[in-house]
Amino acid sequence: MSVIRSAGLRGFRATVAELGGNAEEYATAVGLPTAALDADDLLVPDHAVAAALELAAHRLDCPDLGLRISYRQDLDMLGPLALAIRNSPTLADALACSSRYMFVHARSLSLGLTADPYGDPGVVALRYDGPPDMPAPVQGTDLGLGFVHRAIQRLVGERYGLRSVELPYHPPAPLRAYEEFFGAPVRVGRSAAILRMPRGLADRPLSGGDQQLHRLAMAFLAEQTAETGTSITPRVRAALRQLLGTTPPEIAAVASILSTHPRTLQRRLAAEGATFAALLDDVRREEAHRYLTTTDIPMSQVASLLGFAEQATFTRSCRRWWGHTPTALRRAEQSTLRRAEQSTLRRAEQSTQRRAEQSRQRREA
Known part of the structure; x- marks a missing residue:
């Protein structure tokens, strides 16, 4: 069983209520504790979270539910990782610590920079991967990729030069909904969920950061997540x-x-x-x-x-x-x-x- 912090459900209750649904009903139907709808630090099965999102999207006839929920989420939901991200010297540093410690928030999620799938030397691909043992859930992937996109906007600016968005499925929502959300072309049926960005963006300094806070946050994360040579108790x-x-x-x-x-x-x-x-x-x-x-x-x-x-x-x-x-x-x-x-x-x-x-x-x- 792979788990995720219940912070990943932030905004679910409010968005569902706004659409006339009952979030507790959907959570119960897929085996999620209703307490997870209002708390950040419960550990819940990631497949149940994905199932709750899909069920709500279906019952409410809202194919872009994941994107809507992402509007209600912010970096704070990542706990101490958010502190490290906000105080990183550059976007590359923020993405590096996100890639290294994303498992603190969700063990099955990963985020990392890779070469552009189309071979453009001026573009880098930010790849978002979910649980390896299951097909990419549409609403869960939409929510995660939407969250990453909006986090980058908050760090470096709303128009950060996003070239295109790659989706590993054919979403039920019209493509215009995705293109309005991301402000960039969206391609479907690709090999992975990817945000294609200018290569130089990663080296852009982040304003308002504190290097001392960044070092402290990284040290805390390293101490809390050490896997070898430390006590298991x-x-x-x-x-x-x-x-x-x-x-x-x-x-x-x-x-x-x-x-x-x-x-x-x-x-x-x-x-x-x-x-x-x-x-x-x-x-x-x-x-x-x-x-x-x-x-x-x-x-x-x-x-x-x-x-x-x-x-x-x-x-x-x-x-x-x-x-x-x-x-x-x-x-x-x-x-x-x-x-x-x-x-x-x-x-x-x-x-x-x-x-x-x-x-x-x-x-x-």
Whole structure:
């Protein structure tokens, strides 16, 4: 199973609603958690995202749905990668870090510069590839290529010299819709999804960037995505946090996210003195404490978000973790917060009274 951050669905709910549809209905029909429609950092199957886009386009009779959604997306959806892109010295640097770290956003997507398919020495091809094990989904590819096009416009200017757009399918939408969107000729039935740009564009400096921020962002990405010679335990914890509430937190699912075999993952964890069950329990405990002390989410929903099949199982876990039921823990925390708030208010009132008294004494003097 290949996954993508739910940020890739930004704009889906609003666009579907604008067209008179129900985004939650389409998500449920293809097995997507409805929470993914409003959150950025859930990990969801990329094939389900593609299926939701295709289903919505069909039900709403909107063949250019992917292009429409791309209007509502921006670089921020890429998280720390966006920081590295925005602060890159040149467009070539921005594209290089995108190519290197695109898998942080979606493991099955790739982006890279290649030679022009027509052999024009003054043109370079920016190729966008989706999952290698499935035909290019029309709406998903339209959305991804549209997002890349608009990101380049924001970085270097609306008219960046796009020569043509190559599509690996015959889209159901009229070609004029694509040509109006991209502002360039569109060719269909080609070998890959490509934006053909002037070769010199890649060397154009980007304005407003900060080299220090770029270095920090790149260092952070490198640290977070290192694949060899580093501990597997933090990566398992991170994967579990993103799976909870969307996919059963099983070792097979985590192994798939980390591109390894479940038995290999077990061996690596054992070498670090950890077990999958213990890590899952720790992550559940941490997330449970956060939900219980910072939100008013109903207990049944908290149990579901933690991947428990029943609320009773969640209650037993809370007794094991803290010696209290989840309700008792929430009440105790709320009581502590109320006391802290009352204390803060009293101090504020006393400070106000002191300032008023000092002001009165100055006037009398």
